[in-house]
Amino acid sequence: MNTKKIKLTNAREFGVFLVLVIIMVIMSVTSPVFLKTANLVNIVRQTVEIGIMAIGMTYLIIAGELDLSVGSLFATCAMFGGLLFKNQMFPATIVFFLVLICGIALGCVNGLLVTRVGIPSFIVTLGTMKIYRSFAYAIGNGQSISQFPESATGSWVWKLGAKIGNIPVQIFVMLILFVIAHILLKKTTYGYKVYATGGNDRAAHLSGINIKNTRLVAFAMMGFLCGIAALISTAYLNTVTTTSGEGREMDAIAAVILGGAALSGGRGTILGTFLGAIIMATVKNGMVLLNVPVFWQDGFIGIVVIIAVLIDTLFHRKDAKR
Amino acid sequence: MAPIIEFKNITKRFGGTVALNNVSFSVEEGEVHCLCGENGAGKSTLINLCGGVFTPTEGEIWVDGQPEQINSIRKSERLGFSIVHQEIPLCLNMSIAHNIFLGSKEAVKGVFLNEKHMNEKTRELLDLFHLKVEPTALLESLSIAEQSVVQIAKAVYFRPKILILDEPTAALTNDQREVMFTVVRKLVKEQRTTVLYVSHRLEEVMDLGDRLTVFKDGQFVTTRKVSEVSMDDIVTLMVGREIDKSEWGKSFATDEELLSVKGLSCGKKFHDINFSLKKGEIVGLAGFVGAGRTEVLSAIFGADRPNGGEIFIKGEKVTIRSPRDAIRHRISMIPENRRDDGLITSMSIKENAQVAVMDRISDRGMLNKKKSVELMEHMIENYGIKIGSMDDGILTLSGGNQQKVVIAKWIGNDPEILLCDEPTRGIDVGAKSEVYSILRDIAKEGIGILMVSSELPELLALCDRILVMHEGKLTGEISREEASEELIMKYAAAI
Structure with a gap:
């Protein structure tokens, strides 16, 4: 009886899962390459960057906030790390932590402006999206950074871009982050507070929850995750560009929404977000395989987002009416 | 003469739960008919059926001697229903006048809003309800009680044939309640408006009602004339048992x-x-x-x-x-x-x-x-x-x-x-x-x-x-x- 109930409420993720299966079936019929292991691994690899950022976005959206600055935050972290790796001022391990601290600090700036100054997160992060992008340009003087010295490429940090057997290390990093994020959200008091804050912040505040700090931590976490994504990307591509991460904020938000979260807050899961991120990567991958012109890619993603949310609405309309 | 509303064998199910079970009763034109019952007895469901929010799983609703499919809020309004809900469905960011005329043809003159007309009519209405606020005041600047009064005023303004009041007095002060009762009585007397009234305050039922219908757990229990029952009778019908009050009034206070x-x-x-x-x-x-x-x-x-x-x-x-x-x-x-x-x-x-x-x-x-x-x-x-x-x-x-x-x-x-x-x-x-x-x-x-x-x-x-x-x-x-x-x-x- 009880287990049945739980399965029914999980229907939200089931909807996304269904969309993913449909897309995969279509792809495997139309493209002979699609189901090959190498291609599937590639899809998951392409999920990494968006997936990691979408984890942080899930927390923010459930807490009733939004972060538009993640693409720029990612670029600033990448450029900052790139500069430090390049001029060999510090050992790679120190740079690794400095990049994460940079991410957390920039995330905290967002969080403090939202929670302590009281400016809506949409506006704050719209502003910092522009500001952080300028930081990225300024750090590199408008130029990309590449051809890293041995002290960087030979270090353990560069292993983030390597492979174990046929499987890229970054996939493991992403999966571990998803598992930790799931546990943090579902099994700890912090996760409980995130849901309560996004569900009804007045009631949460009156229940003794520090809603400001709950949100601040989510923004800081977002920054931290952007830092990790930036390090992985640097190690994988061996280059950092000032324009990297552009539009990533919307991809991350789309993945979270695909996963069944409500922009109004209080609802969403890490599993859903994971599936959402995989869908995005699968669609992109599929379009390359089917030789769809590049300029149609974003359009298709848009269609998938709307269809997935439509299915979700149809599934849950009855609930909503009650 | 046919009753103005007749519920015939109404059943409403939501998934596995039965909210209303084979309910039949009728409401006469020009009466104040009270619906009594504990929470979850089915009163709100019945009101939502009249309002076109839900449609019955089984059974029919007859209005003015005709079977009617009330499958939308618009249809309900066309049949002459006007409902004052428990939760206040008004726009807090808009003025009182704009809220009252929201969606009404009277709000416009040509392509422009007819502010003068709206404000004048709203002022008359506010005076009728003894509410001392400006028609242009934003709703969010009013207390919950005043907002409820505005909602009732809005329902009354459009002279509905059947006025449904769902817990209208929950937030009202005694004075505001008296004023509202006066207005409702006037409507009933002068325009033969039919009123369906839901309230947990039984004094109000005794005060305002002509007849009452009691529900319990989704079932129809009885319809009685208010003049023929006492408050204790109603409670017993609703709860199915008597409430023990003997322990009340004992103090546990200490000196600490x-x-x-x-x-x-x-x-x-x-x-x-x-x-x-x-x-x-x-x-x-x-x-x-x-x-x-x-x-x-x-x-x-x-x-x-x-x-x-x-x-x-x-x-x-x-x-x-x-x-x-x-x-x-x-x-x-x-x-x-x-x-x-x-x-x-x-x-x-x-x-x-x-x-x-x-x-x-x-x-x-x-x-x-x-x-x-x-x-x-x-x-x-x-x-x-x-x-x-x-x-x-x-x-x-x-x-x-x-x-x-x-x-x-x-x-x-x-x-x-x-x-x-x-x-x-x-x-x-x-x-x-x-x-x-x-x-x-x-x-x-x-x-x-x-x-x-x-x-x-x-x-x-x-x-x-x-x-x-x-x-x-x-x-x-x-x-x-x-x-x-x-x-x-x-x-x-x-x-």
């Missing part, structure tokens, strides 16, 4: 002082408030809506910041800056507005009940499922909450059970001081008496209770002492022995 407030002030909201609360004592805070009662509770709980005065807990001076501080000092507060301040509607029953007691269901930040389930079972048992599964959404519960969850949540916090703001607002007689028992039980355990209520019988039944406020000042303190409704009203009006 828990809370004392000296010279507490907060801007224009209240000024120089002094009182104390003892262990096991239930103190009432009476007065009209807007007298500053809720604000005093908020200030003690740290939700508002007072700008003067001192708070002592067990003789020690404390500073309470936030609800967190208050909870640390073992103060709990059951807020007035359940939907906005009490519940997190996106969460389950269990999650709602435990959101203030996270420490008790976790080990070093990790939630402990076993502890959580145990605590929940304990809560269900102690407070008689009727639920299917504790993982169901909180909105699947009736209002009375939702309120019990809110109370359980705050008592589960193990407080020494419990502040309650209108603890029985909008819940039925049966649930009310259960809430009273819960409050008395915890007073017996030595918790001090400070409770705001607009229902005088409730204050008289429960409180050891009643403090009365008028326009932000304490105007009287009444002991249990001398308490009477007249005396409270005298202080509340500061005569």
Whole structure:
């Protein structure tokens, strides 16, 4: 009886899962390459960057906030790390932590402006999206950074871009982050507070929850995750560009929404977000395989987002009416 | 002549639950027909069927002798229904006039808004309801009571054939209620408007109603003439048992002082408030809506910041800056507005009940499922909450059970001081008496209770002492022995 109930409420993720299966079936019929292991691994690899950022976005959206600055935050972290790796001022391990601290600090700036100054997160992060992008340009003087010295490429940090057997290390990093994020959200008091804050912040505040700090931590976490994504990307591509991460904020938000979260807050899961991120990567991958012109890619993603949310609405309309 | 509305064998199911089961009765033109029943008895479902929000699973609704499919809100309006809902569906960011004429043809002249006409008509309407505000005032600047009056005014303005009032007086002061009754009587008399009236206040049913229909658990029980029944009869029909009042009126107060407030002030909201609360004592805070009662509770709980005065807990001076501080000092507060301040509607029953007691269901930040389930079972048992599964959404519960969850949540916090703001607002007689028992039980355990209520019988039944406020000042303190409704009203009006 009880287990049945739980399965029914999980229907939200089931909807996304269904969309993913449909897309995969279509792809495997139309493209002979699609189901090959190498291609599937590639899809998951392409999920990494968006997936990691979408984890942080899930927390923010459930807490009733939004972060538009993640693409720029990612670029600033990448450029900052790139500069430090390049001029060999510090050992790679120190740079690794400095990049994460940079991410957390920039995330905290967002969080403090939202929670302590009281400016809506949409506006704050719209502003910092522009500001952080300028930081990225300024750090590199408008130029990309590449051809890293041995002290960087030979270090353990560069292993983030390597492979174990046929499987890229970054996939493991992403999966571990998803598992930790799931546990943090579902099994700890912090996760409980995130849901309560996004569900009804007045009631949460009156229940003794520090809603400001709950949100601040989510923004800081977002920054931290952007830092990790930036390090992985640097190690994988061996280059950092000032324009990297552009539009990533919307991809991350789309993945979270695909996963069944409500922009109004209080609802969403890490599993859903994971599936959402995989869908995005699968669609992109599929379009390359089917030789769809590049300029149609974003359009298709848009269609998938709307269809997935439509299915979700149809599934849950009855609930909503009650 | 055919009755104006006839319900024929109406059944309404939601999934597995039967909200209405084979209900048949009729309403005559020009009568005030009251619907009585506990929360979850099916009254709201019936109203939503009339409003076109739901359609019946089985059975037919006949209006004016014709079978009608009421499958949309528009259709319902076309048939002459006008519904005043319990929750206020108005736009807080718009003016009173704009709210009243929202969606009406009268709002426009050509392609432009007809502000002059709207404001004039709104002013007439506000005068009729004795509401002293400007038609251009934004709705959010009004109190909840005034907003309810605006909603009723809006329903009345369009001269409906059938007016449905669902708990219209829940937030109203006695004066506003009298005014509303006068207007409703006038409508019935002059325009033969039919009124379907839902209220938990049986005095109102006796006062206003011609006939009443009682529901219990989705079943039709009986239709009677109001003049032929007493209030006790109605309660017995609704609850199916008699309520034991013999224990009420016993005091558990001790001499040990828990809370004392000296010279507490907060801007224009209240000024120089002094009182104390003892262990096991239930103190009432009476007065009209807007007298500053809720604000005093908020200030003690740290939700508002007072700008003067001192708070002592067990003789020690404390500073309470936030609800967190208050909870640390073992103060709990059951807020007035359940939907906005009490519940997190996106969460389950269990999650709602435990959101203030996270420490008790976790080990070093990790939630402990076993502890959580145990605590929940304990809560269900102690407070008689009727639920299917504790993982169901909180909105699947009736209002009375939702309120019990809110109370359980705050008592589960193990407080020494419990502040309650209108603890029985909008819940039925049966649930009310259960809430009273819960409050008395915890007073017996030595918790001090400070409770705001607009229902005088409730204050008289429960409180050891009643403090009365008028326009932000304490105007009287009444002991249990001398308490009477007249005396409270005298202080509340500061005569």
